Structures are given as C-alpha cells and as structure tokens.
Amino acid sequence: MDGVSLGFGVVSAVLQTYTAVTSACDVYLSVREFPSTYRELRTAFMVERYRLEQWGEQMLSDVQQERLEQSQHNVAVWRLFKAVFDAMWAAFQESDKTLDDFGHIAGVPKSGHSSDLQLLESMQISVKQPPKRSVLGLARTVKFVLRDKKKMETLIKELCYWNDSLEKMTSKLEQESMRRRLRVKFSTGNVDDLEQLQAAAALLQHRDLEKMASARTVIERGYSTETPSQPPDADTTPSGPITPHAESNFRLEMNQLDWHGLPFMTDQSRATATYRGEGIIVDWRLCRDNTWRRQNPQAFRQRTENLTKVLNSDLKALNLAVLHCVGYLDQSLMVTGYAFRVPPEANPRQKPINLHQLLTSVTKPSDVPDLGDRFELAKILVSTVFEILNIGWLHKNIQPKNVLFWPEPGTKDHWDLSKPYLVGFDISRPNQPDEVSEKPLSGLDDDIYRHPNYRAENSPSFLPSFDMYSLGIMLFEIGIWRNVGYQGNRRSSGSSWRPNLQTHTSDPHFIEKVIMNGPVMDLRRYVGVKYRDAVLACLSQDFDAIWDPARAFESAEARLQCFAAEVQTRVVDVIAVCRA
Numbered sequence: 001m002d003g004v005s006l007g008f009g010v011v012s013a014v015l016q017t018y019t020a021v022t023s024a025c026d027v028y029l030s031v032r033e034f035p036s037t038y039r040e041l042r043t044a045f046m047v048e049r050y051r052l053e054q055w056g057e058q059m060l061s062d063v064q065q066e067r068l069e070q071s072q073h074n075v076a077v078w079r080l081f082k083a084v085f086d087a088m089w090a091a092f093q094e095s096d097k098t099l100d101d102f103g104h105i106a107g108v109p110k111s112g113h114s115s116d117l118q119l120l121e122s123m124q125i126s127v128k129q130p131p132k133r134s135v136l137g138l139a140r141t142v143k144f145v146l147r148d149k150k151k152m153e154t155l156i157k158e159l160c161y162w163n164d165s166l167e168k169m170t171s172k173l174e175q176e177s178m179r180r181r182l183r184v185k186f187s188t189g190n191v192d193d194l195e196q197l198q199a200a201a202a203l204l205q206h207r208d209l210e211k212m213a214s215a216r217t218v219i220e221r222g223y224s225t226e227t228p229s230q231p232p233d234a235d236t237t238p239s240g241p242i243t244p245h246a247e248s249n250f251r252l253e254m255n256q257l258d259w260h261g262l263p264f265m266t267d268q269s270r271a272t273a274t275y276r277g278e279g280i281i282v283d284w285r286l287c288r289d290n291t292w293r294r295q296n297p298q299a300f301r302q303r304t305e306n307l308t309k310v311l312n313s314d315l316k317a318l319n320l321a322v323l324h325c326v327g328y329l330d331q332s333l334m335v336t337g338y339a340f341r342v343p344p345e346a347n348p349r350q351k352p353i354n355l356h357q358l359l360t361s362v363t364k365p366s367d368v369p370d371l372g373d374r375f376e377l378a379k380i381l382v383s384t385v386f387e388i389l390n391i392g393w394l395h396k397n398i399q400p401k402n403v404l405f406w407p408e409p410g411t412k413d414h415w416d417l418s419k420p421y422l423v424g425f426d427i428s429r430p431n432q433p434d435e436v437s438e439k440p441l442s443g444l445d446d447d448i449y450r451h452p453n454y455r456a457e458n459s460p461s462f463l464p465s466f467d468m469y470s471l472g473i474m475l476f477e478i479g480i481w482r483n484v485g486y487q488g489n490r491r492s493s494g495s496s497w498r499p500n501l502q503t504h505t506s507d508p509h510f511i512e513k514v515i516m517n518g519p520v521m522d523l524r525r526y527v528g529v530k531y532r533d534a535v536l537a538c539l540s541q542d543f544d545a546i547w548d549p550a551r552a553f554e555s556a557e558a559r560l561q562c563f564a565a566e567v568q569t570r571v572v573d574v575i576a577v578c579r580a
Helices: 003-029 036-059 062-068 072-093 096-105 116-128 132-145 149-167 172-186 191-204 207-224 291-295 297-312 355-359 371-390 464-480 510-515 529-539 542-547 556-576
Strands: 270-275 278-286 325-330 335-341 403-405
Touching: 003 036, 003 072, 036 149, 036 172, 036 191, 072 149, 149 191, 172 207, 172 371, 172 556, 191 207, 207 297, 270 335, 291 297, 297 325, 297 335, 355 403, 355 464, 371 464, 371 529, 371 556, 464 529, 464 542, 464 556, 529 542, 529 556, 542 556
Parallel strands: none
Antiparallel strands: 270 278, 278 335, 325 335
16 A cells, blocks of 8 residues: 555544544533532543644644645654544543443433444534423433543543643644643633632643633732732742741831842842842832822732732743742832842842843944844743733833843853843733723833833823733844944944934834834844744734724633734744744
C-alpha cells in the first residue's frame, strides 16, 4: 500500500475517532442538573472538552491535513493521533455501564445493539430534543450518569492526560497560544464560577488556570464588598520570611523598614530599603487629584488592599513580569507606596534602571541591544499586559519609566533585557465600568503614552484598549530603540541606523500625526513586518471599537473575551513568533 492511500485511511480513522470522543464529551456535558458537589467535575469536563476542540482546530484543519499527508513519513504522526484518540475512547467505554444506564432512561438501546457512533448520536438527540414524557427521566439521568463521582473524576483525569499528550505533539509556540486561549475562555467575573474553576484546575493540575482564577477571584470579591481583603493564605504566598503585617492587613509603617537613603519621593519616585532581612524597593506615586480618595477613604483602602493581595500572590504560572508585593505604605492621601521584593538574583543595594533611561542613553550603534534581545523584551511585556487585562485589572500607566531592570550578578551596568519588571500600579483599578479612574501626576513626557481620548480633563472612563495603545508606543520604542519624545544628540539622531523623529508637543494626537504617518510604517526595516503589524494594531485604535457601547454583547464577560481574543490574535501571538 502506498503512503498516500495508507495516510488517507489513517486520517479518516483519526477524524472518525476524534468525532466520537467529542460527541461523548458532549453527552456528559448535556446533563445540566449537576449536584452542587459535582460542579467542579462539570467545569473540569468543560475545560478538557475545550482543550480537545482547540487541538482539533489547530491540528485537524484542512491546511494541516494537507501538510501532514504530503509524505509517508507523516503517516506515523497520524497513527500517533489515532492511538491517543483510541485511548480516550477506551476511557469512555470503561464507563459504558454509565452510558448504557443513561441510554436506557433516554429510550436508546444498549451499545451492544448499535454502533458507538449511532448510540452517541441518538443519545445526544434525545437529550437536546426530549419527548414530552421524558422530563422525569431526564431528572433521573443525574443518578445514573453521575452516580459514581470517583469514576467521573478518573475519566476526566484520563482525558486530561491524553490532552496533554496531544499538546506535546505541537510546537512550544502553539502550546503557549492554546494555553492563553484557554485562560481567556474561562476568565469570568462570576465568583462562584471562578471558585469552581479553581477547584477544577487544581484537580487537573492546570496551575496557570488555577492562578488566573485565584487572582480574578480576589479582584471580583474586593470590588463587590466594602470589607478590605484579608491577607492571603500561607500556601499562596511565595516562600520566604516576609509576610504581611498581621494587625493591619498589608499596611506597613515607615519605621518598619530600614531605609537605604531618603525614604520619600526621590530617584524617579522610588526608594530602597531592607524589610525583615530582605531587599525592598518602594514605588512612591502621586495622583493628580486626591478628591476621590478624601471622599471615599474606605473604597480607596479597599482598592489598595486588593491590588496588594493580587501582587502578593504567586503568579509565576502566568509568567507575569511583576515583582512580589509585600505591602503598602502611606505618606498621605496624595502619596501611596507599594513595597516590592527585589528580584532574588539582584543585589538589594544596587539601584535598578528603567527602560526610559536605556532608550535615552544611546549615542552610538553599539549601544543598541541585539534584535533578538529586543524581541524577548517585547514578548515578555506583551504577555504581562495581556494577562493583567485578562484577570480583570487595568494598569493605566504603561510607559518605559515603569519598566525596571537590575544589573546582572557581578556587574554594575549590564542589564538583562529578558528580565524586565513592570511597576507603576498606583492608579490601576479593576476593569469595572463604574469604577473611578484616577489620573497620575505627570508631565508631557508621560502624557505622550496616554490614549488621546484619555488626556483631556473631562475624559471618558479608562478602557482596556487604552492600555494596549500605551503598550503599542512602548513596542515602537523597543523596535527602534529610542524614546519617541527624546532627540538626544543631534548628530546621532540623524544617523542612518535609527529613524529621525520630530520632538513631540502637547498635542494629544502627536502619535497619529507624526509616528503613524511615517516611522511606524518604516519600522519593518528594523524589526520586520510581523512586529510592525502588531504595533499598528495597538496604535490604530481598532481595539477601541470593541468597547463602543453601541456594539452589543451578551455580557460584559463576552465583551472582554472578544477583546482578549483580538489582542491575542493581532498582537500577542504575532510578537511571539518574531525571531532575529
């Protein structure tokens, strides 16, 4: 038998078995009257069903089939697919007694009298279109389909194992993309659903899904209650001697820290100290107008506690480029400081440098980092902003001054671009339409990173797309490795190794008029078409349209999921494939 005909037979068998497995999943999920103690199993089943669907869309598309059928060598790949799906189907067949009981109640013959596919098809139809007298029968199906919780748990764990096996047959980039889509799919503002998701993710050891659900639960609970959040449980706090102050939640007093210098607003609004034997950096910030804080002290304290608790959690599974927050300090209602652990590899007495300083200190071509290093920096920042938005939080102050780097061990001025840390969360808030949006105390150099619709005094409420706009400007700067508002040495600025930029003004549409009409389009010469297109997606303001009130969505969550899916497709996944 030749490779083509053999491959065709294997492919056909794979598609048939895949369809049978997905149909079997749908049969279980069609039973909605789950007991409360079984809800996490239903959620776990939904997670694995979606993972299987994602894999199918990725690997069983017509394009992939054509690619894999081109040579006999790929027949082995299809046989491997077939083996996995056969194992999945076998897991369902081990529960055939459960399926037969379900079919008996629904009036379907046992599997021995019909093919598996016919049985599943009949069962699915009988559930979706029940006869008039089957109401009692459908209620009783819960007893049969879910009578053995342990069996259900075992089945779901087996499906998870084989889904893991399928994912390992894809590239690392494809795996990361599918995991992001999984987190977007199950991110919700419903606390009950988040708790079920957290339990289901823990059962299946999906650490990223579990931590996403945990962080968003903190945010949603804090938003819906007037009581400040309590410190996190011990098992969610990274190991180490630092723990929040027990008597005042996360609030720290100035005299609890051993300051390395002046503790107040110095050195780009940051100060260093030692707290319980570990290096700390305090990010001091001022808001432009403290009216809301004065009139709503409880709400302000709640927001501060909430953010501290989220940043105090173990978020490593989400690969967020953020520091571990140990508490906050108050100088006044105008000035709040968040205290962060310095990175474990850093010298606590060495001060960090920010991205703005790196971008404005270039005087010769050798000062520009390698393209591969710039790509890695862009990928980490894009992924971090994306995950922050997906858990229901708005940063609101994305700019180079809020991206920190520490010197590599044993050096004083060698900065590892693969280890950036995003700070500047002082005016951040939950992504809720009725939340008050504070503005930072800033100058023209800072305002240039703000969305043009948000720079006016009477601007609309901050939107997630505004964070993407700010990120787009920073991605542009990383691509050409220069600050958009800084000319520097005139001779170097006119050199051919970097594009010349006009000095910015207070015009809120400076980016549109100057950057978008030339330098961004020219960006492909420096970083390629894919990177340029991702920058254009951020700066074009296309993402704003998703948040247009005139655009109808079933719910706020549906709107956020649509937004996140667009951002992933047009920015995150595009930047992820950039290579030097």
